[in-house]
Amino acid sequence: MILWIIKRDLLLAMRRRADVLTTLFFFIIVVSLFPLGVGPEMNTLRIMAPGIVWVAALLASMLALGRMFSGDYTDGTLEQMLLSPVSLSALVMGKAIAHWLITGVPLVLIAPVLGIQYDLPAESLMVLTLSLLMGTPVLSLIGAIGAALTLGLRGGGVLVSLLVLPLYVPVLIFGAGAVEASAAGLGFEAHFSLLGAFLLVSVVCSPWATAASLRISMG
Amino acid sequence: MILWIIKRDLLLAMRRRADVLTTLFFFIIVVSLFPLGVGPEMNTLRIMAPGIVWVAALLASMLALGRMFSGDYTDGTLEQMLLSPVSLSALVMGKAIAHWLITGVPLVLIAPVLGIQYDLPAESLMVLTLSLLMGTPVLSLIGAIGAALTLGLRGGGVLVSLLVLPLYVPVLIFGAGAVEASAAGLGFEAHFSLLGAFLLVSVVCSPWATAASLRISMG
Amino acid sequence: MAINWFKYASPATFYFLAGRMIPFFTVVAVLLLLVGLYISFFVAPTDFQQSEAYRIIFIHVPAAWMSMFLYLIMAFWAGIGLAFNTRLSSMVASAIAPTGAMFTFLALWTGAWWGKPMWGAWWVWDARLTSELILLFLYIGFMSLQAAIDDPRRADKAGAIIALVGVVNIPIIYFSVQWWNTLHQGASVSLVQSPKMATAMLTGMLIMALAAWMYSIAMILIRTRSIILERESRTAWVSELKEGVTRS
Amino acid sequence: MKWESLSAFISMGGYGLYVWGSYGVALLCVVGEIFLVKKRFRTLHKELGLNEKSSI
Amino acid sequence: MLTANNLGFSRGNHKLFENLSFSINEGELLLVSGSNGSGKTSLLRLLCGISTPDEGEILWNGAEIRDLGEDYYRVMTYLGHLGGIKDDLTAIENLRISCALAGNEIDEGQAKEALGRIGLVGREMLPAKVLSQGQRRRVALARLLVTHTKVWILDEPLTALDVTAVDMIRQLLEHNLSKGGLVVMTTHQEMEISAVTSQHLVLS
Amino acid sequence: MLTANNLGFSRGNHKLFENLSFSINEGELLLVSGSNGSGKTSLLRLLCGISTPDEGEILWNGAEIRDLGEDYYRVMTYLGHLGGIKDDLTAIENLRISCALAGNEIDEGQAKEALGRIGLVGREMLPAKVLSQGQRRRVALARLLVTHTKVWILDEPLTALDVTAVDMIRQLLEHNLSKGGLVVMTTHQEMEISAVTSQHLVLS
Numbered sequence A, B: 001m002i003l004w005i006i007k008r009d010l011l012l013a014m015r016r017r018a019d020v021l022t023t024l025f026f027f028i029i030v031v032s033l034f035p036l037g038v039g040p041e042m043n044t045l046r047i048m049a050p051g052i053v054w055v056a057a058l059l060a061s062m063l064a065l066g067r068m069f070s071g072d073y074t075d076g077t078l079e080q081m082l083l084s085p086v087s088l089s090a091l092v093m094g095k096a097i098a099h100w101l102i103t104g105v106p107l108v109l110i111a112p113v114l115g116i117q118y119d120l121p122a123e124s125l126m127v128l129t130l131s132l133l134m135g136t137p138v139l140s141l142i143g144a145i146g147a148a149l150t151l152g153l154r155g156g157g158v159l160v161s162l163l164v165l166p167l168y169v170p171v172l173i174f175g176a177g178a179v180e181a182s183a184a185g186l187g188f189e190a191h192f193s194l195l196g197a198f199l200l201v202s203v204v205c206s207p208w209a210t211a212a213s214l215r216i217s218m219g
Numbered sequence C: 001m002a003i004n005w006f007k008y009a010s011p012a013t014f015y016f017l018a019g020r021m022i023p024f025f026t027v028v029a030v031l032l033l034l035v036g037l038y039i040s041f042f043v044a045p046t047d048f049q050q051s052e053a054y055r056i057i058f059i060h061v062p063a064a065w066m067s068m069f070l071y072l073i074m075a076f077w078a079g080i081g082l083a084f085n086t087r088l089s090s091m092v093a094s095a096i097a098p099t100g101a102m103f104t105f106l107a108l109w110t111g112a113w114w115g116k117p118m119w120g121a122w123w124v125w126d127a128r129l130t131s132e133l134i135l136l137f138l139y140i141g142f143m144s145l146q147a148a149i150d151d152p153r154r155a156d157k158a159g160a161i162i163a164l165v166g167v168v169n170i171p172i173i174y175f176s177v178q179w180w181n182t183l184h185q186g187a188s189v190s191l192v193q194s195p196k197m198a199t200a201m202l203t204g205m206l207i208m209a210l211a212a213w214m215y216s217i218a219m220i221l222i223r224t225r226s227i228i229l230e231r232e233s234r235t236a237w238v239s240e241l242k243e244g245v246t247r248s
Numbered sequence D: 001m002k003w004e005s006l007s008a009f010i011s012m013g014g015y016g017l018y019v020w021g022s023y024g025v026a027l028l029c030v031v032g033e034i035f036l037v038k039k040r041f042r043t044l045h046k047e048l049g050l051n052e053k054s055s056i
Numbered sequence E, F: 001m002l003t004a005n006n007l008g009f010s011r012g013n014h015k016l017f018e019n020l021s022f023s024i025n026e027g028e029l030l031l032v033s034g035s036n037g038s039g040k041t042s043l044l045r046l047l048c049g050i051s052t053p054d055e056g057e058i059l060w061n062g063a064e065i066r067d068l069g070e071d072y073y074r075v076m077t078y079l080g081h082l083g084g085i086k087d088d089l090t091a092i093e094n095l096r097i098s099c100a101l102a103g104n105e106i107d108e109g110q111a112k113e114a115l116g117r118i119g120l121v122g123r124e125m126l127p128a129k130v131l132s133q134g135q136r137r138r139v140a141l142a143r144l145l146v147t148h149t150k151v152w153i154l155d156e157p158l159t160a161l162d163v164t165a166v167d168m169i170r171q172l173l174e175h176n177l178s179k180g181g182l183v184v185m186t187t188h189q190e191m192e193i194s195a196v197t198s199q200h201l202v203l204s
Ligand code: HEM
Pocket: C057, C060, C061, C064, C065, C107, C108, C109, C110, C111, C112, C114, C115, C116, C118, C119, C122, C123, C128, C129, C130, C132, C133, C184, C185, C186, C187, C188, C189
């Protein structure tokens, strides 16, 4: 069943291929805007790089949250999901996975290329990619809660950022921190184990919290 | 008539006061995220400050673009606007002004406080605020075109960023550039006259282009 | 003897109970505040390093403490409301948020006005400061979410979820002191050299903190009463109130 | 008495701006909150036609 | 007089109609019917100028409506299945704003009166999102009570309405027709209208 | 048997109904009617467990539906005014996915056949957004052709449908009732259904 949901969401995304591409381009554009705003000095840029890439990934993933449930809400599919004989948490997990596949994975794949723009050394590039690989699913899972809570509220799109950004902060700190630690020649294992812990906690708790939020929002 | 539109949009925004506040908080949060990603060194942060504030303003204004027409589109009001005996360009101008009042003005007002977080000197703060005051209306006006073109397309929210961000870039460069110039003790008049020119051009052209885009999207 | 907790959990009973408790907390808060201010300005000695600037501590620390405690209490009551569907606890949670946000703002503000003379900057991106800022966002998120939902029961439940999820963030942001080198003071005792001065200062701080507690309770009680009235305006007991009937 | 004069008290060893800036805003916040909370309660009472004394 | 000459229109590779011609005079009603998907909504959107026909022309008093533009919109009211109702505004605000957009500003009293007549007494100050389907539809239809336009183009105005409301709309249409107005409408429900002349166009 | 005991429900400060009790047996139809805004949709959403009543209980074969949860959803189909139709998917995909969600996976052939029976021949591969109102409605209703559930809760299933389609739905309902199913539905249109027993609940 969870596979049906994933398949359907991917199908929907493919029906408009532009959709997947645009999240990606948003990410690329944000990362490329900063040098324009900050100026072209390579040293400053290299210091900023991990932070900027991570913040951009976070914003890109967050922006796509709006679409996670709102389509299903306005056309009544969500009503049907609540009434499905399958557990709602499983459905929600499927949607979060689909969201990650559509928004997270492309970012992870393109990040090394963007890192090169900022002249990051090879090891940092690898750490950056790995940290994104572990961090972006957390963003999707936490984001699902926010998206479910703000369903059907006017201005939901901006409200959702207010709700999830504070929760994203630890992921950001440790994700970007890992890259900085590796660039500074320090160990980055501690950062990674924390990211792993976040991932575990959110895999366990988020579907449940999201399902509860959905029931509340539809009730 | 243009007043009716502005009044209506402000009324809608006030109906959910949270709405205005959330754009503002989005701006604040984004500005506050960067130091978390980049690390706490004040010297680096001071250099980055104008760029970051400007990029955040740009993103905040862009995110609110989604709401500019989409509500009116899905509930059929836009159809009625096309069929109104008043010129569509005037209506569109009204909507852009309302968008600016709701999203732009609060950013301008809060920007100095955020600048303080980055330890900017007083003159830079003033230049930053002024540059935002001239730049944000341009963002709203250009954004209106993008919002109109992507109406009703799935993933419009992300597509719109793809369309408008490249157009926002000059505003960003000269806006942030003005602040950097003043921080470096150089004159910033040239930057300001360019921002002024952008504003003029967009006031003249954007309503017309937006109205044409709307007709195309609805056709 | 078993106390009938459900009796006190009824908004109507609580309304009257709170009405009788408010004057007490108000009076105690004012008294403590006066004593605390007296100690802050007239008993506590001038600091060896910071001269008089350190007097900001007497609002800064109580405000910072309150901001964190109130969040936890708010999340607790919101969680109870979600789990047991008790209306009153959810109302209390909504009543706590504005006061908590106010104290968070005060901690930030006084910290900034202390940081300028001490560190030479209004703001640094230090772990403790950042965590406090995030706390403010958590409060604001909670309040905005509730404000955006018209149906009060839905608002309660939705708020509870975000408050509970946010709790996870509190230890994380709080302990991040250890992961970031920090400018912010550790234990307050290190501020002064002699134990006697520390005592005066510590007493002042504790009394001010107690005053803040009392003040918060009073504010929360009044706000809860308003919320009760707003939500129960159509019930029988409120109509009885209109006719001037008093209940004990 | 700890302070030699009123002006010494006000200048706070040169840190008057910061100390009073903190205390002032703290006072403002507290007074503002009290005002808002009371106003909310009063307007409710007026709307519902309650007599404030009888309800306490 | 609203005239359509040899209209042709297709969607995708599906030809909806071809060589469709008719004309409607003052006081006349044109009832468009046909099975689901036969092109009724598409025809109505052509008649009010939102879409453009592939072939043929649509004339209002002899002039192409596209050329008339705002002059045509001044005398025409279109109501699609989407009502243009804002969820966050109250019924009164919705009505006043949609009227203002149509160039017909009305004050609060008038709006309230119109809503009362259409059966929304006591619901005027609720945000539209809490209204039932039928009540939302009534808010949209209330515009017809206060408009001064002659040409009404209505796409299934009766959906979600109960019998009282259907009856009220019938009277409203009759009143407009008797004043010399023109009505083009679609509906799947039966409705008897006593118009001076009533044409029936069946699409297939 | 679906039983409602002393249901009470209010929205905002508006009491929709109080002390509402009824029970529906196998093979019975409950027709809920009432003017716009009388609470029909709200009642149906209670019966299928999306909302919770303020007072009273709803029982399926003696057990509270909230407690049954997924066991109840296995035997129940709800169709609201929103069809759950995705604009970007084709009719076939829409049908297959909505069936799969309801725990009833069907293959492409079955989906195609059901769509054919409901009158969408040649439209199966079009994205739903280009379909007309009535055609979209039919895609949603096609689920009823392939479902194995007993309890059908239908909110105004006939809106936007033409006469042929209305007739088809009638037959479908009769078939389900004759097999021992239960139907709860609302409609503002007239429809004659020959059921074993048919109750009429009028809200006001
Ligand atoms: C905006 C800036 C600031 C913020 C957000 C802030 C935040 C906090 C917080 C959250 C606490 C409570 C920590 C705990 O309970 O252990 C605290 C305590 C404290 N703060 Fe600050 N602070 C700021 C600036 C400053 C400055 C500039 C100083 C002094 C130079 C200072 C001195 C202290 C002291 C002495 C304590 C008590 C520590 C203890 O006894 O555990 N703070 N602050």
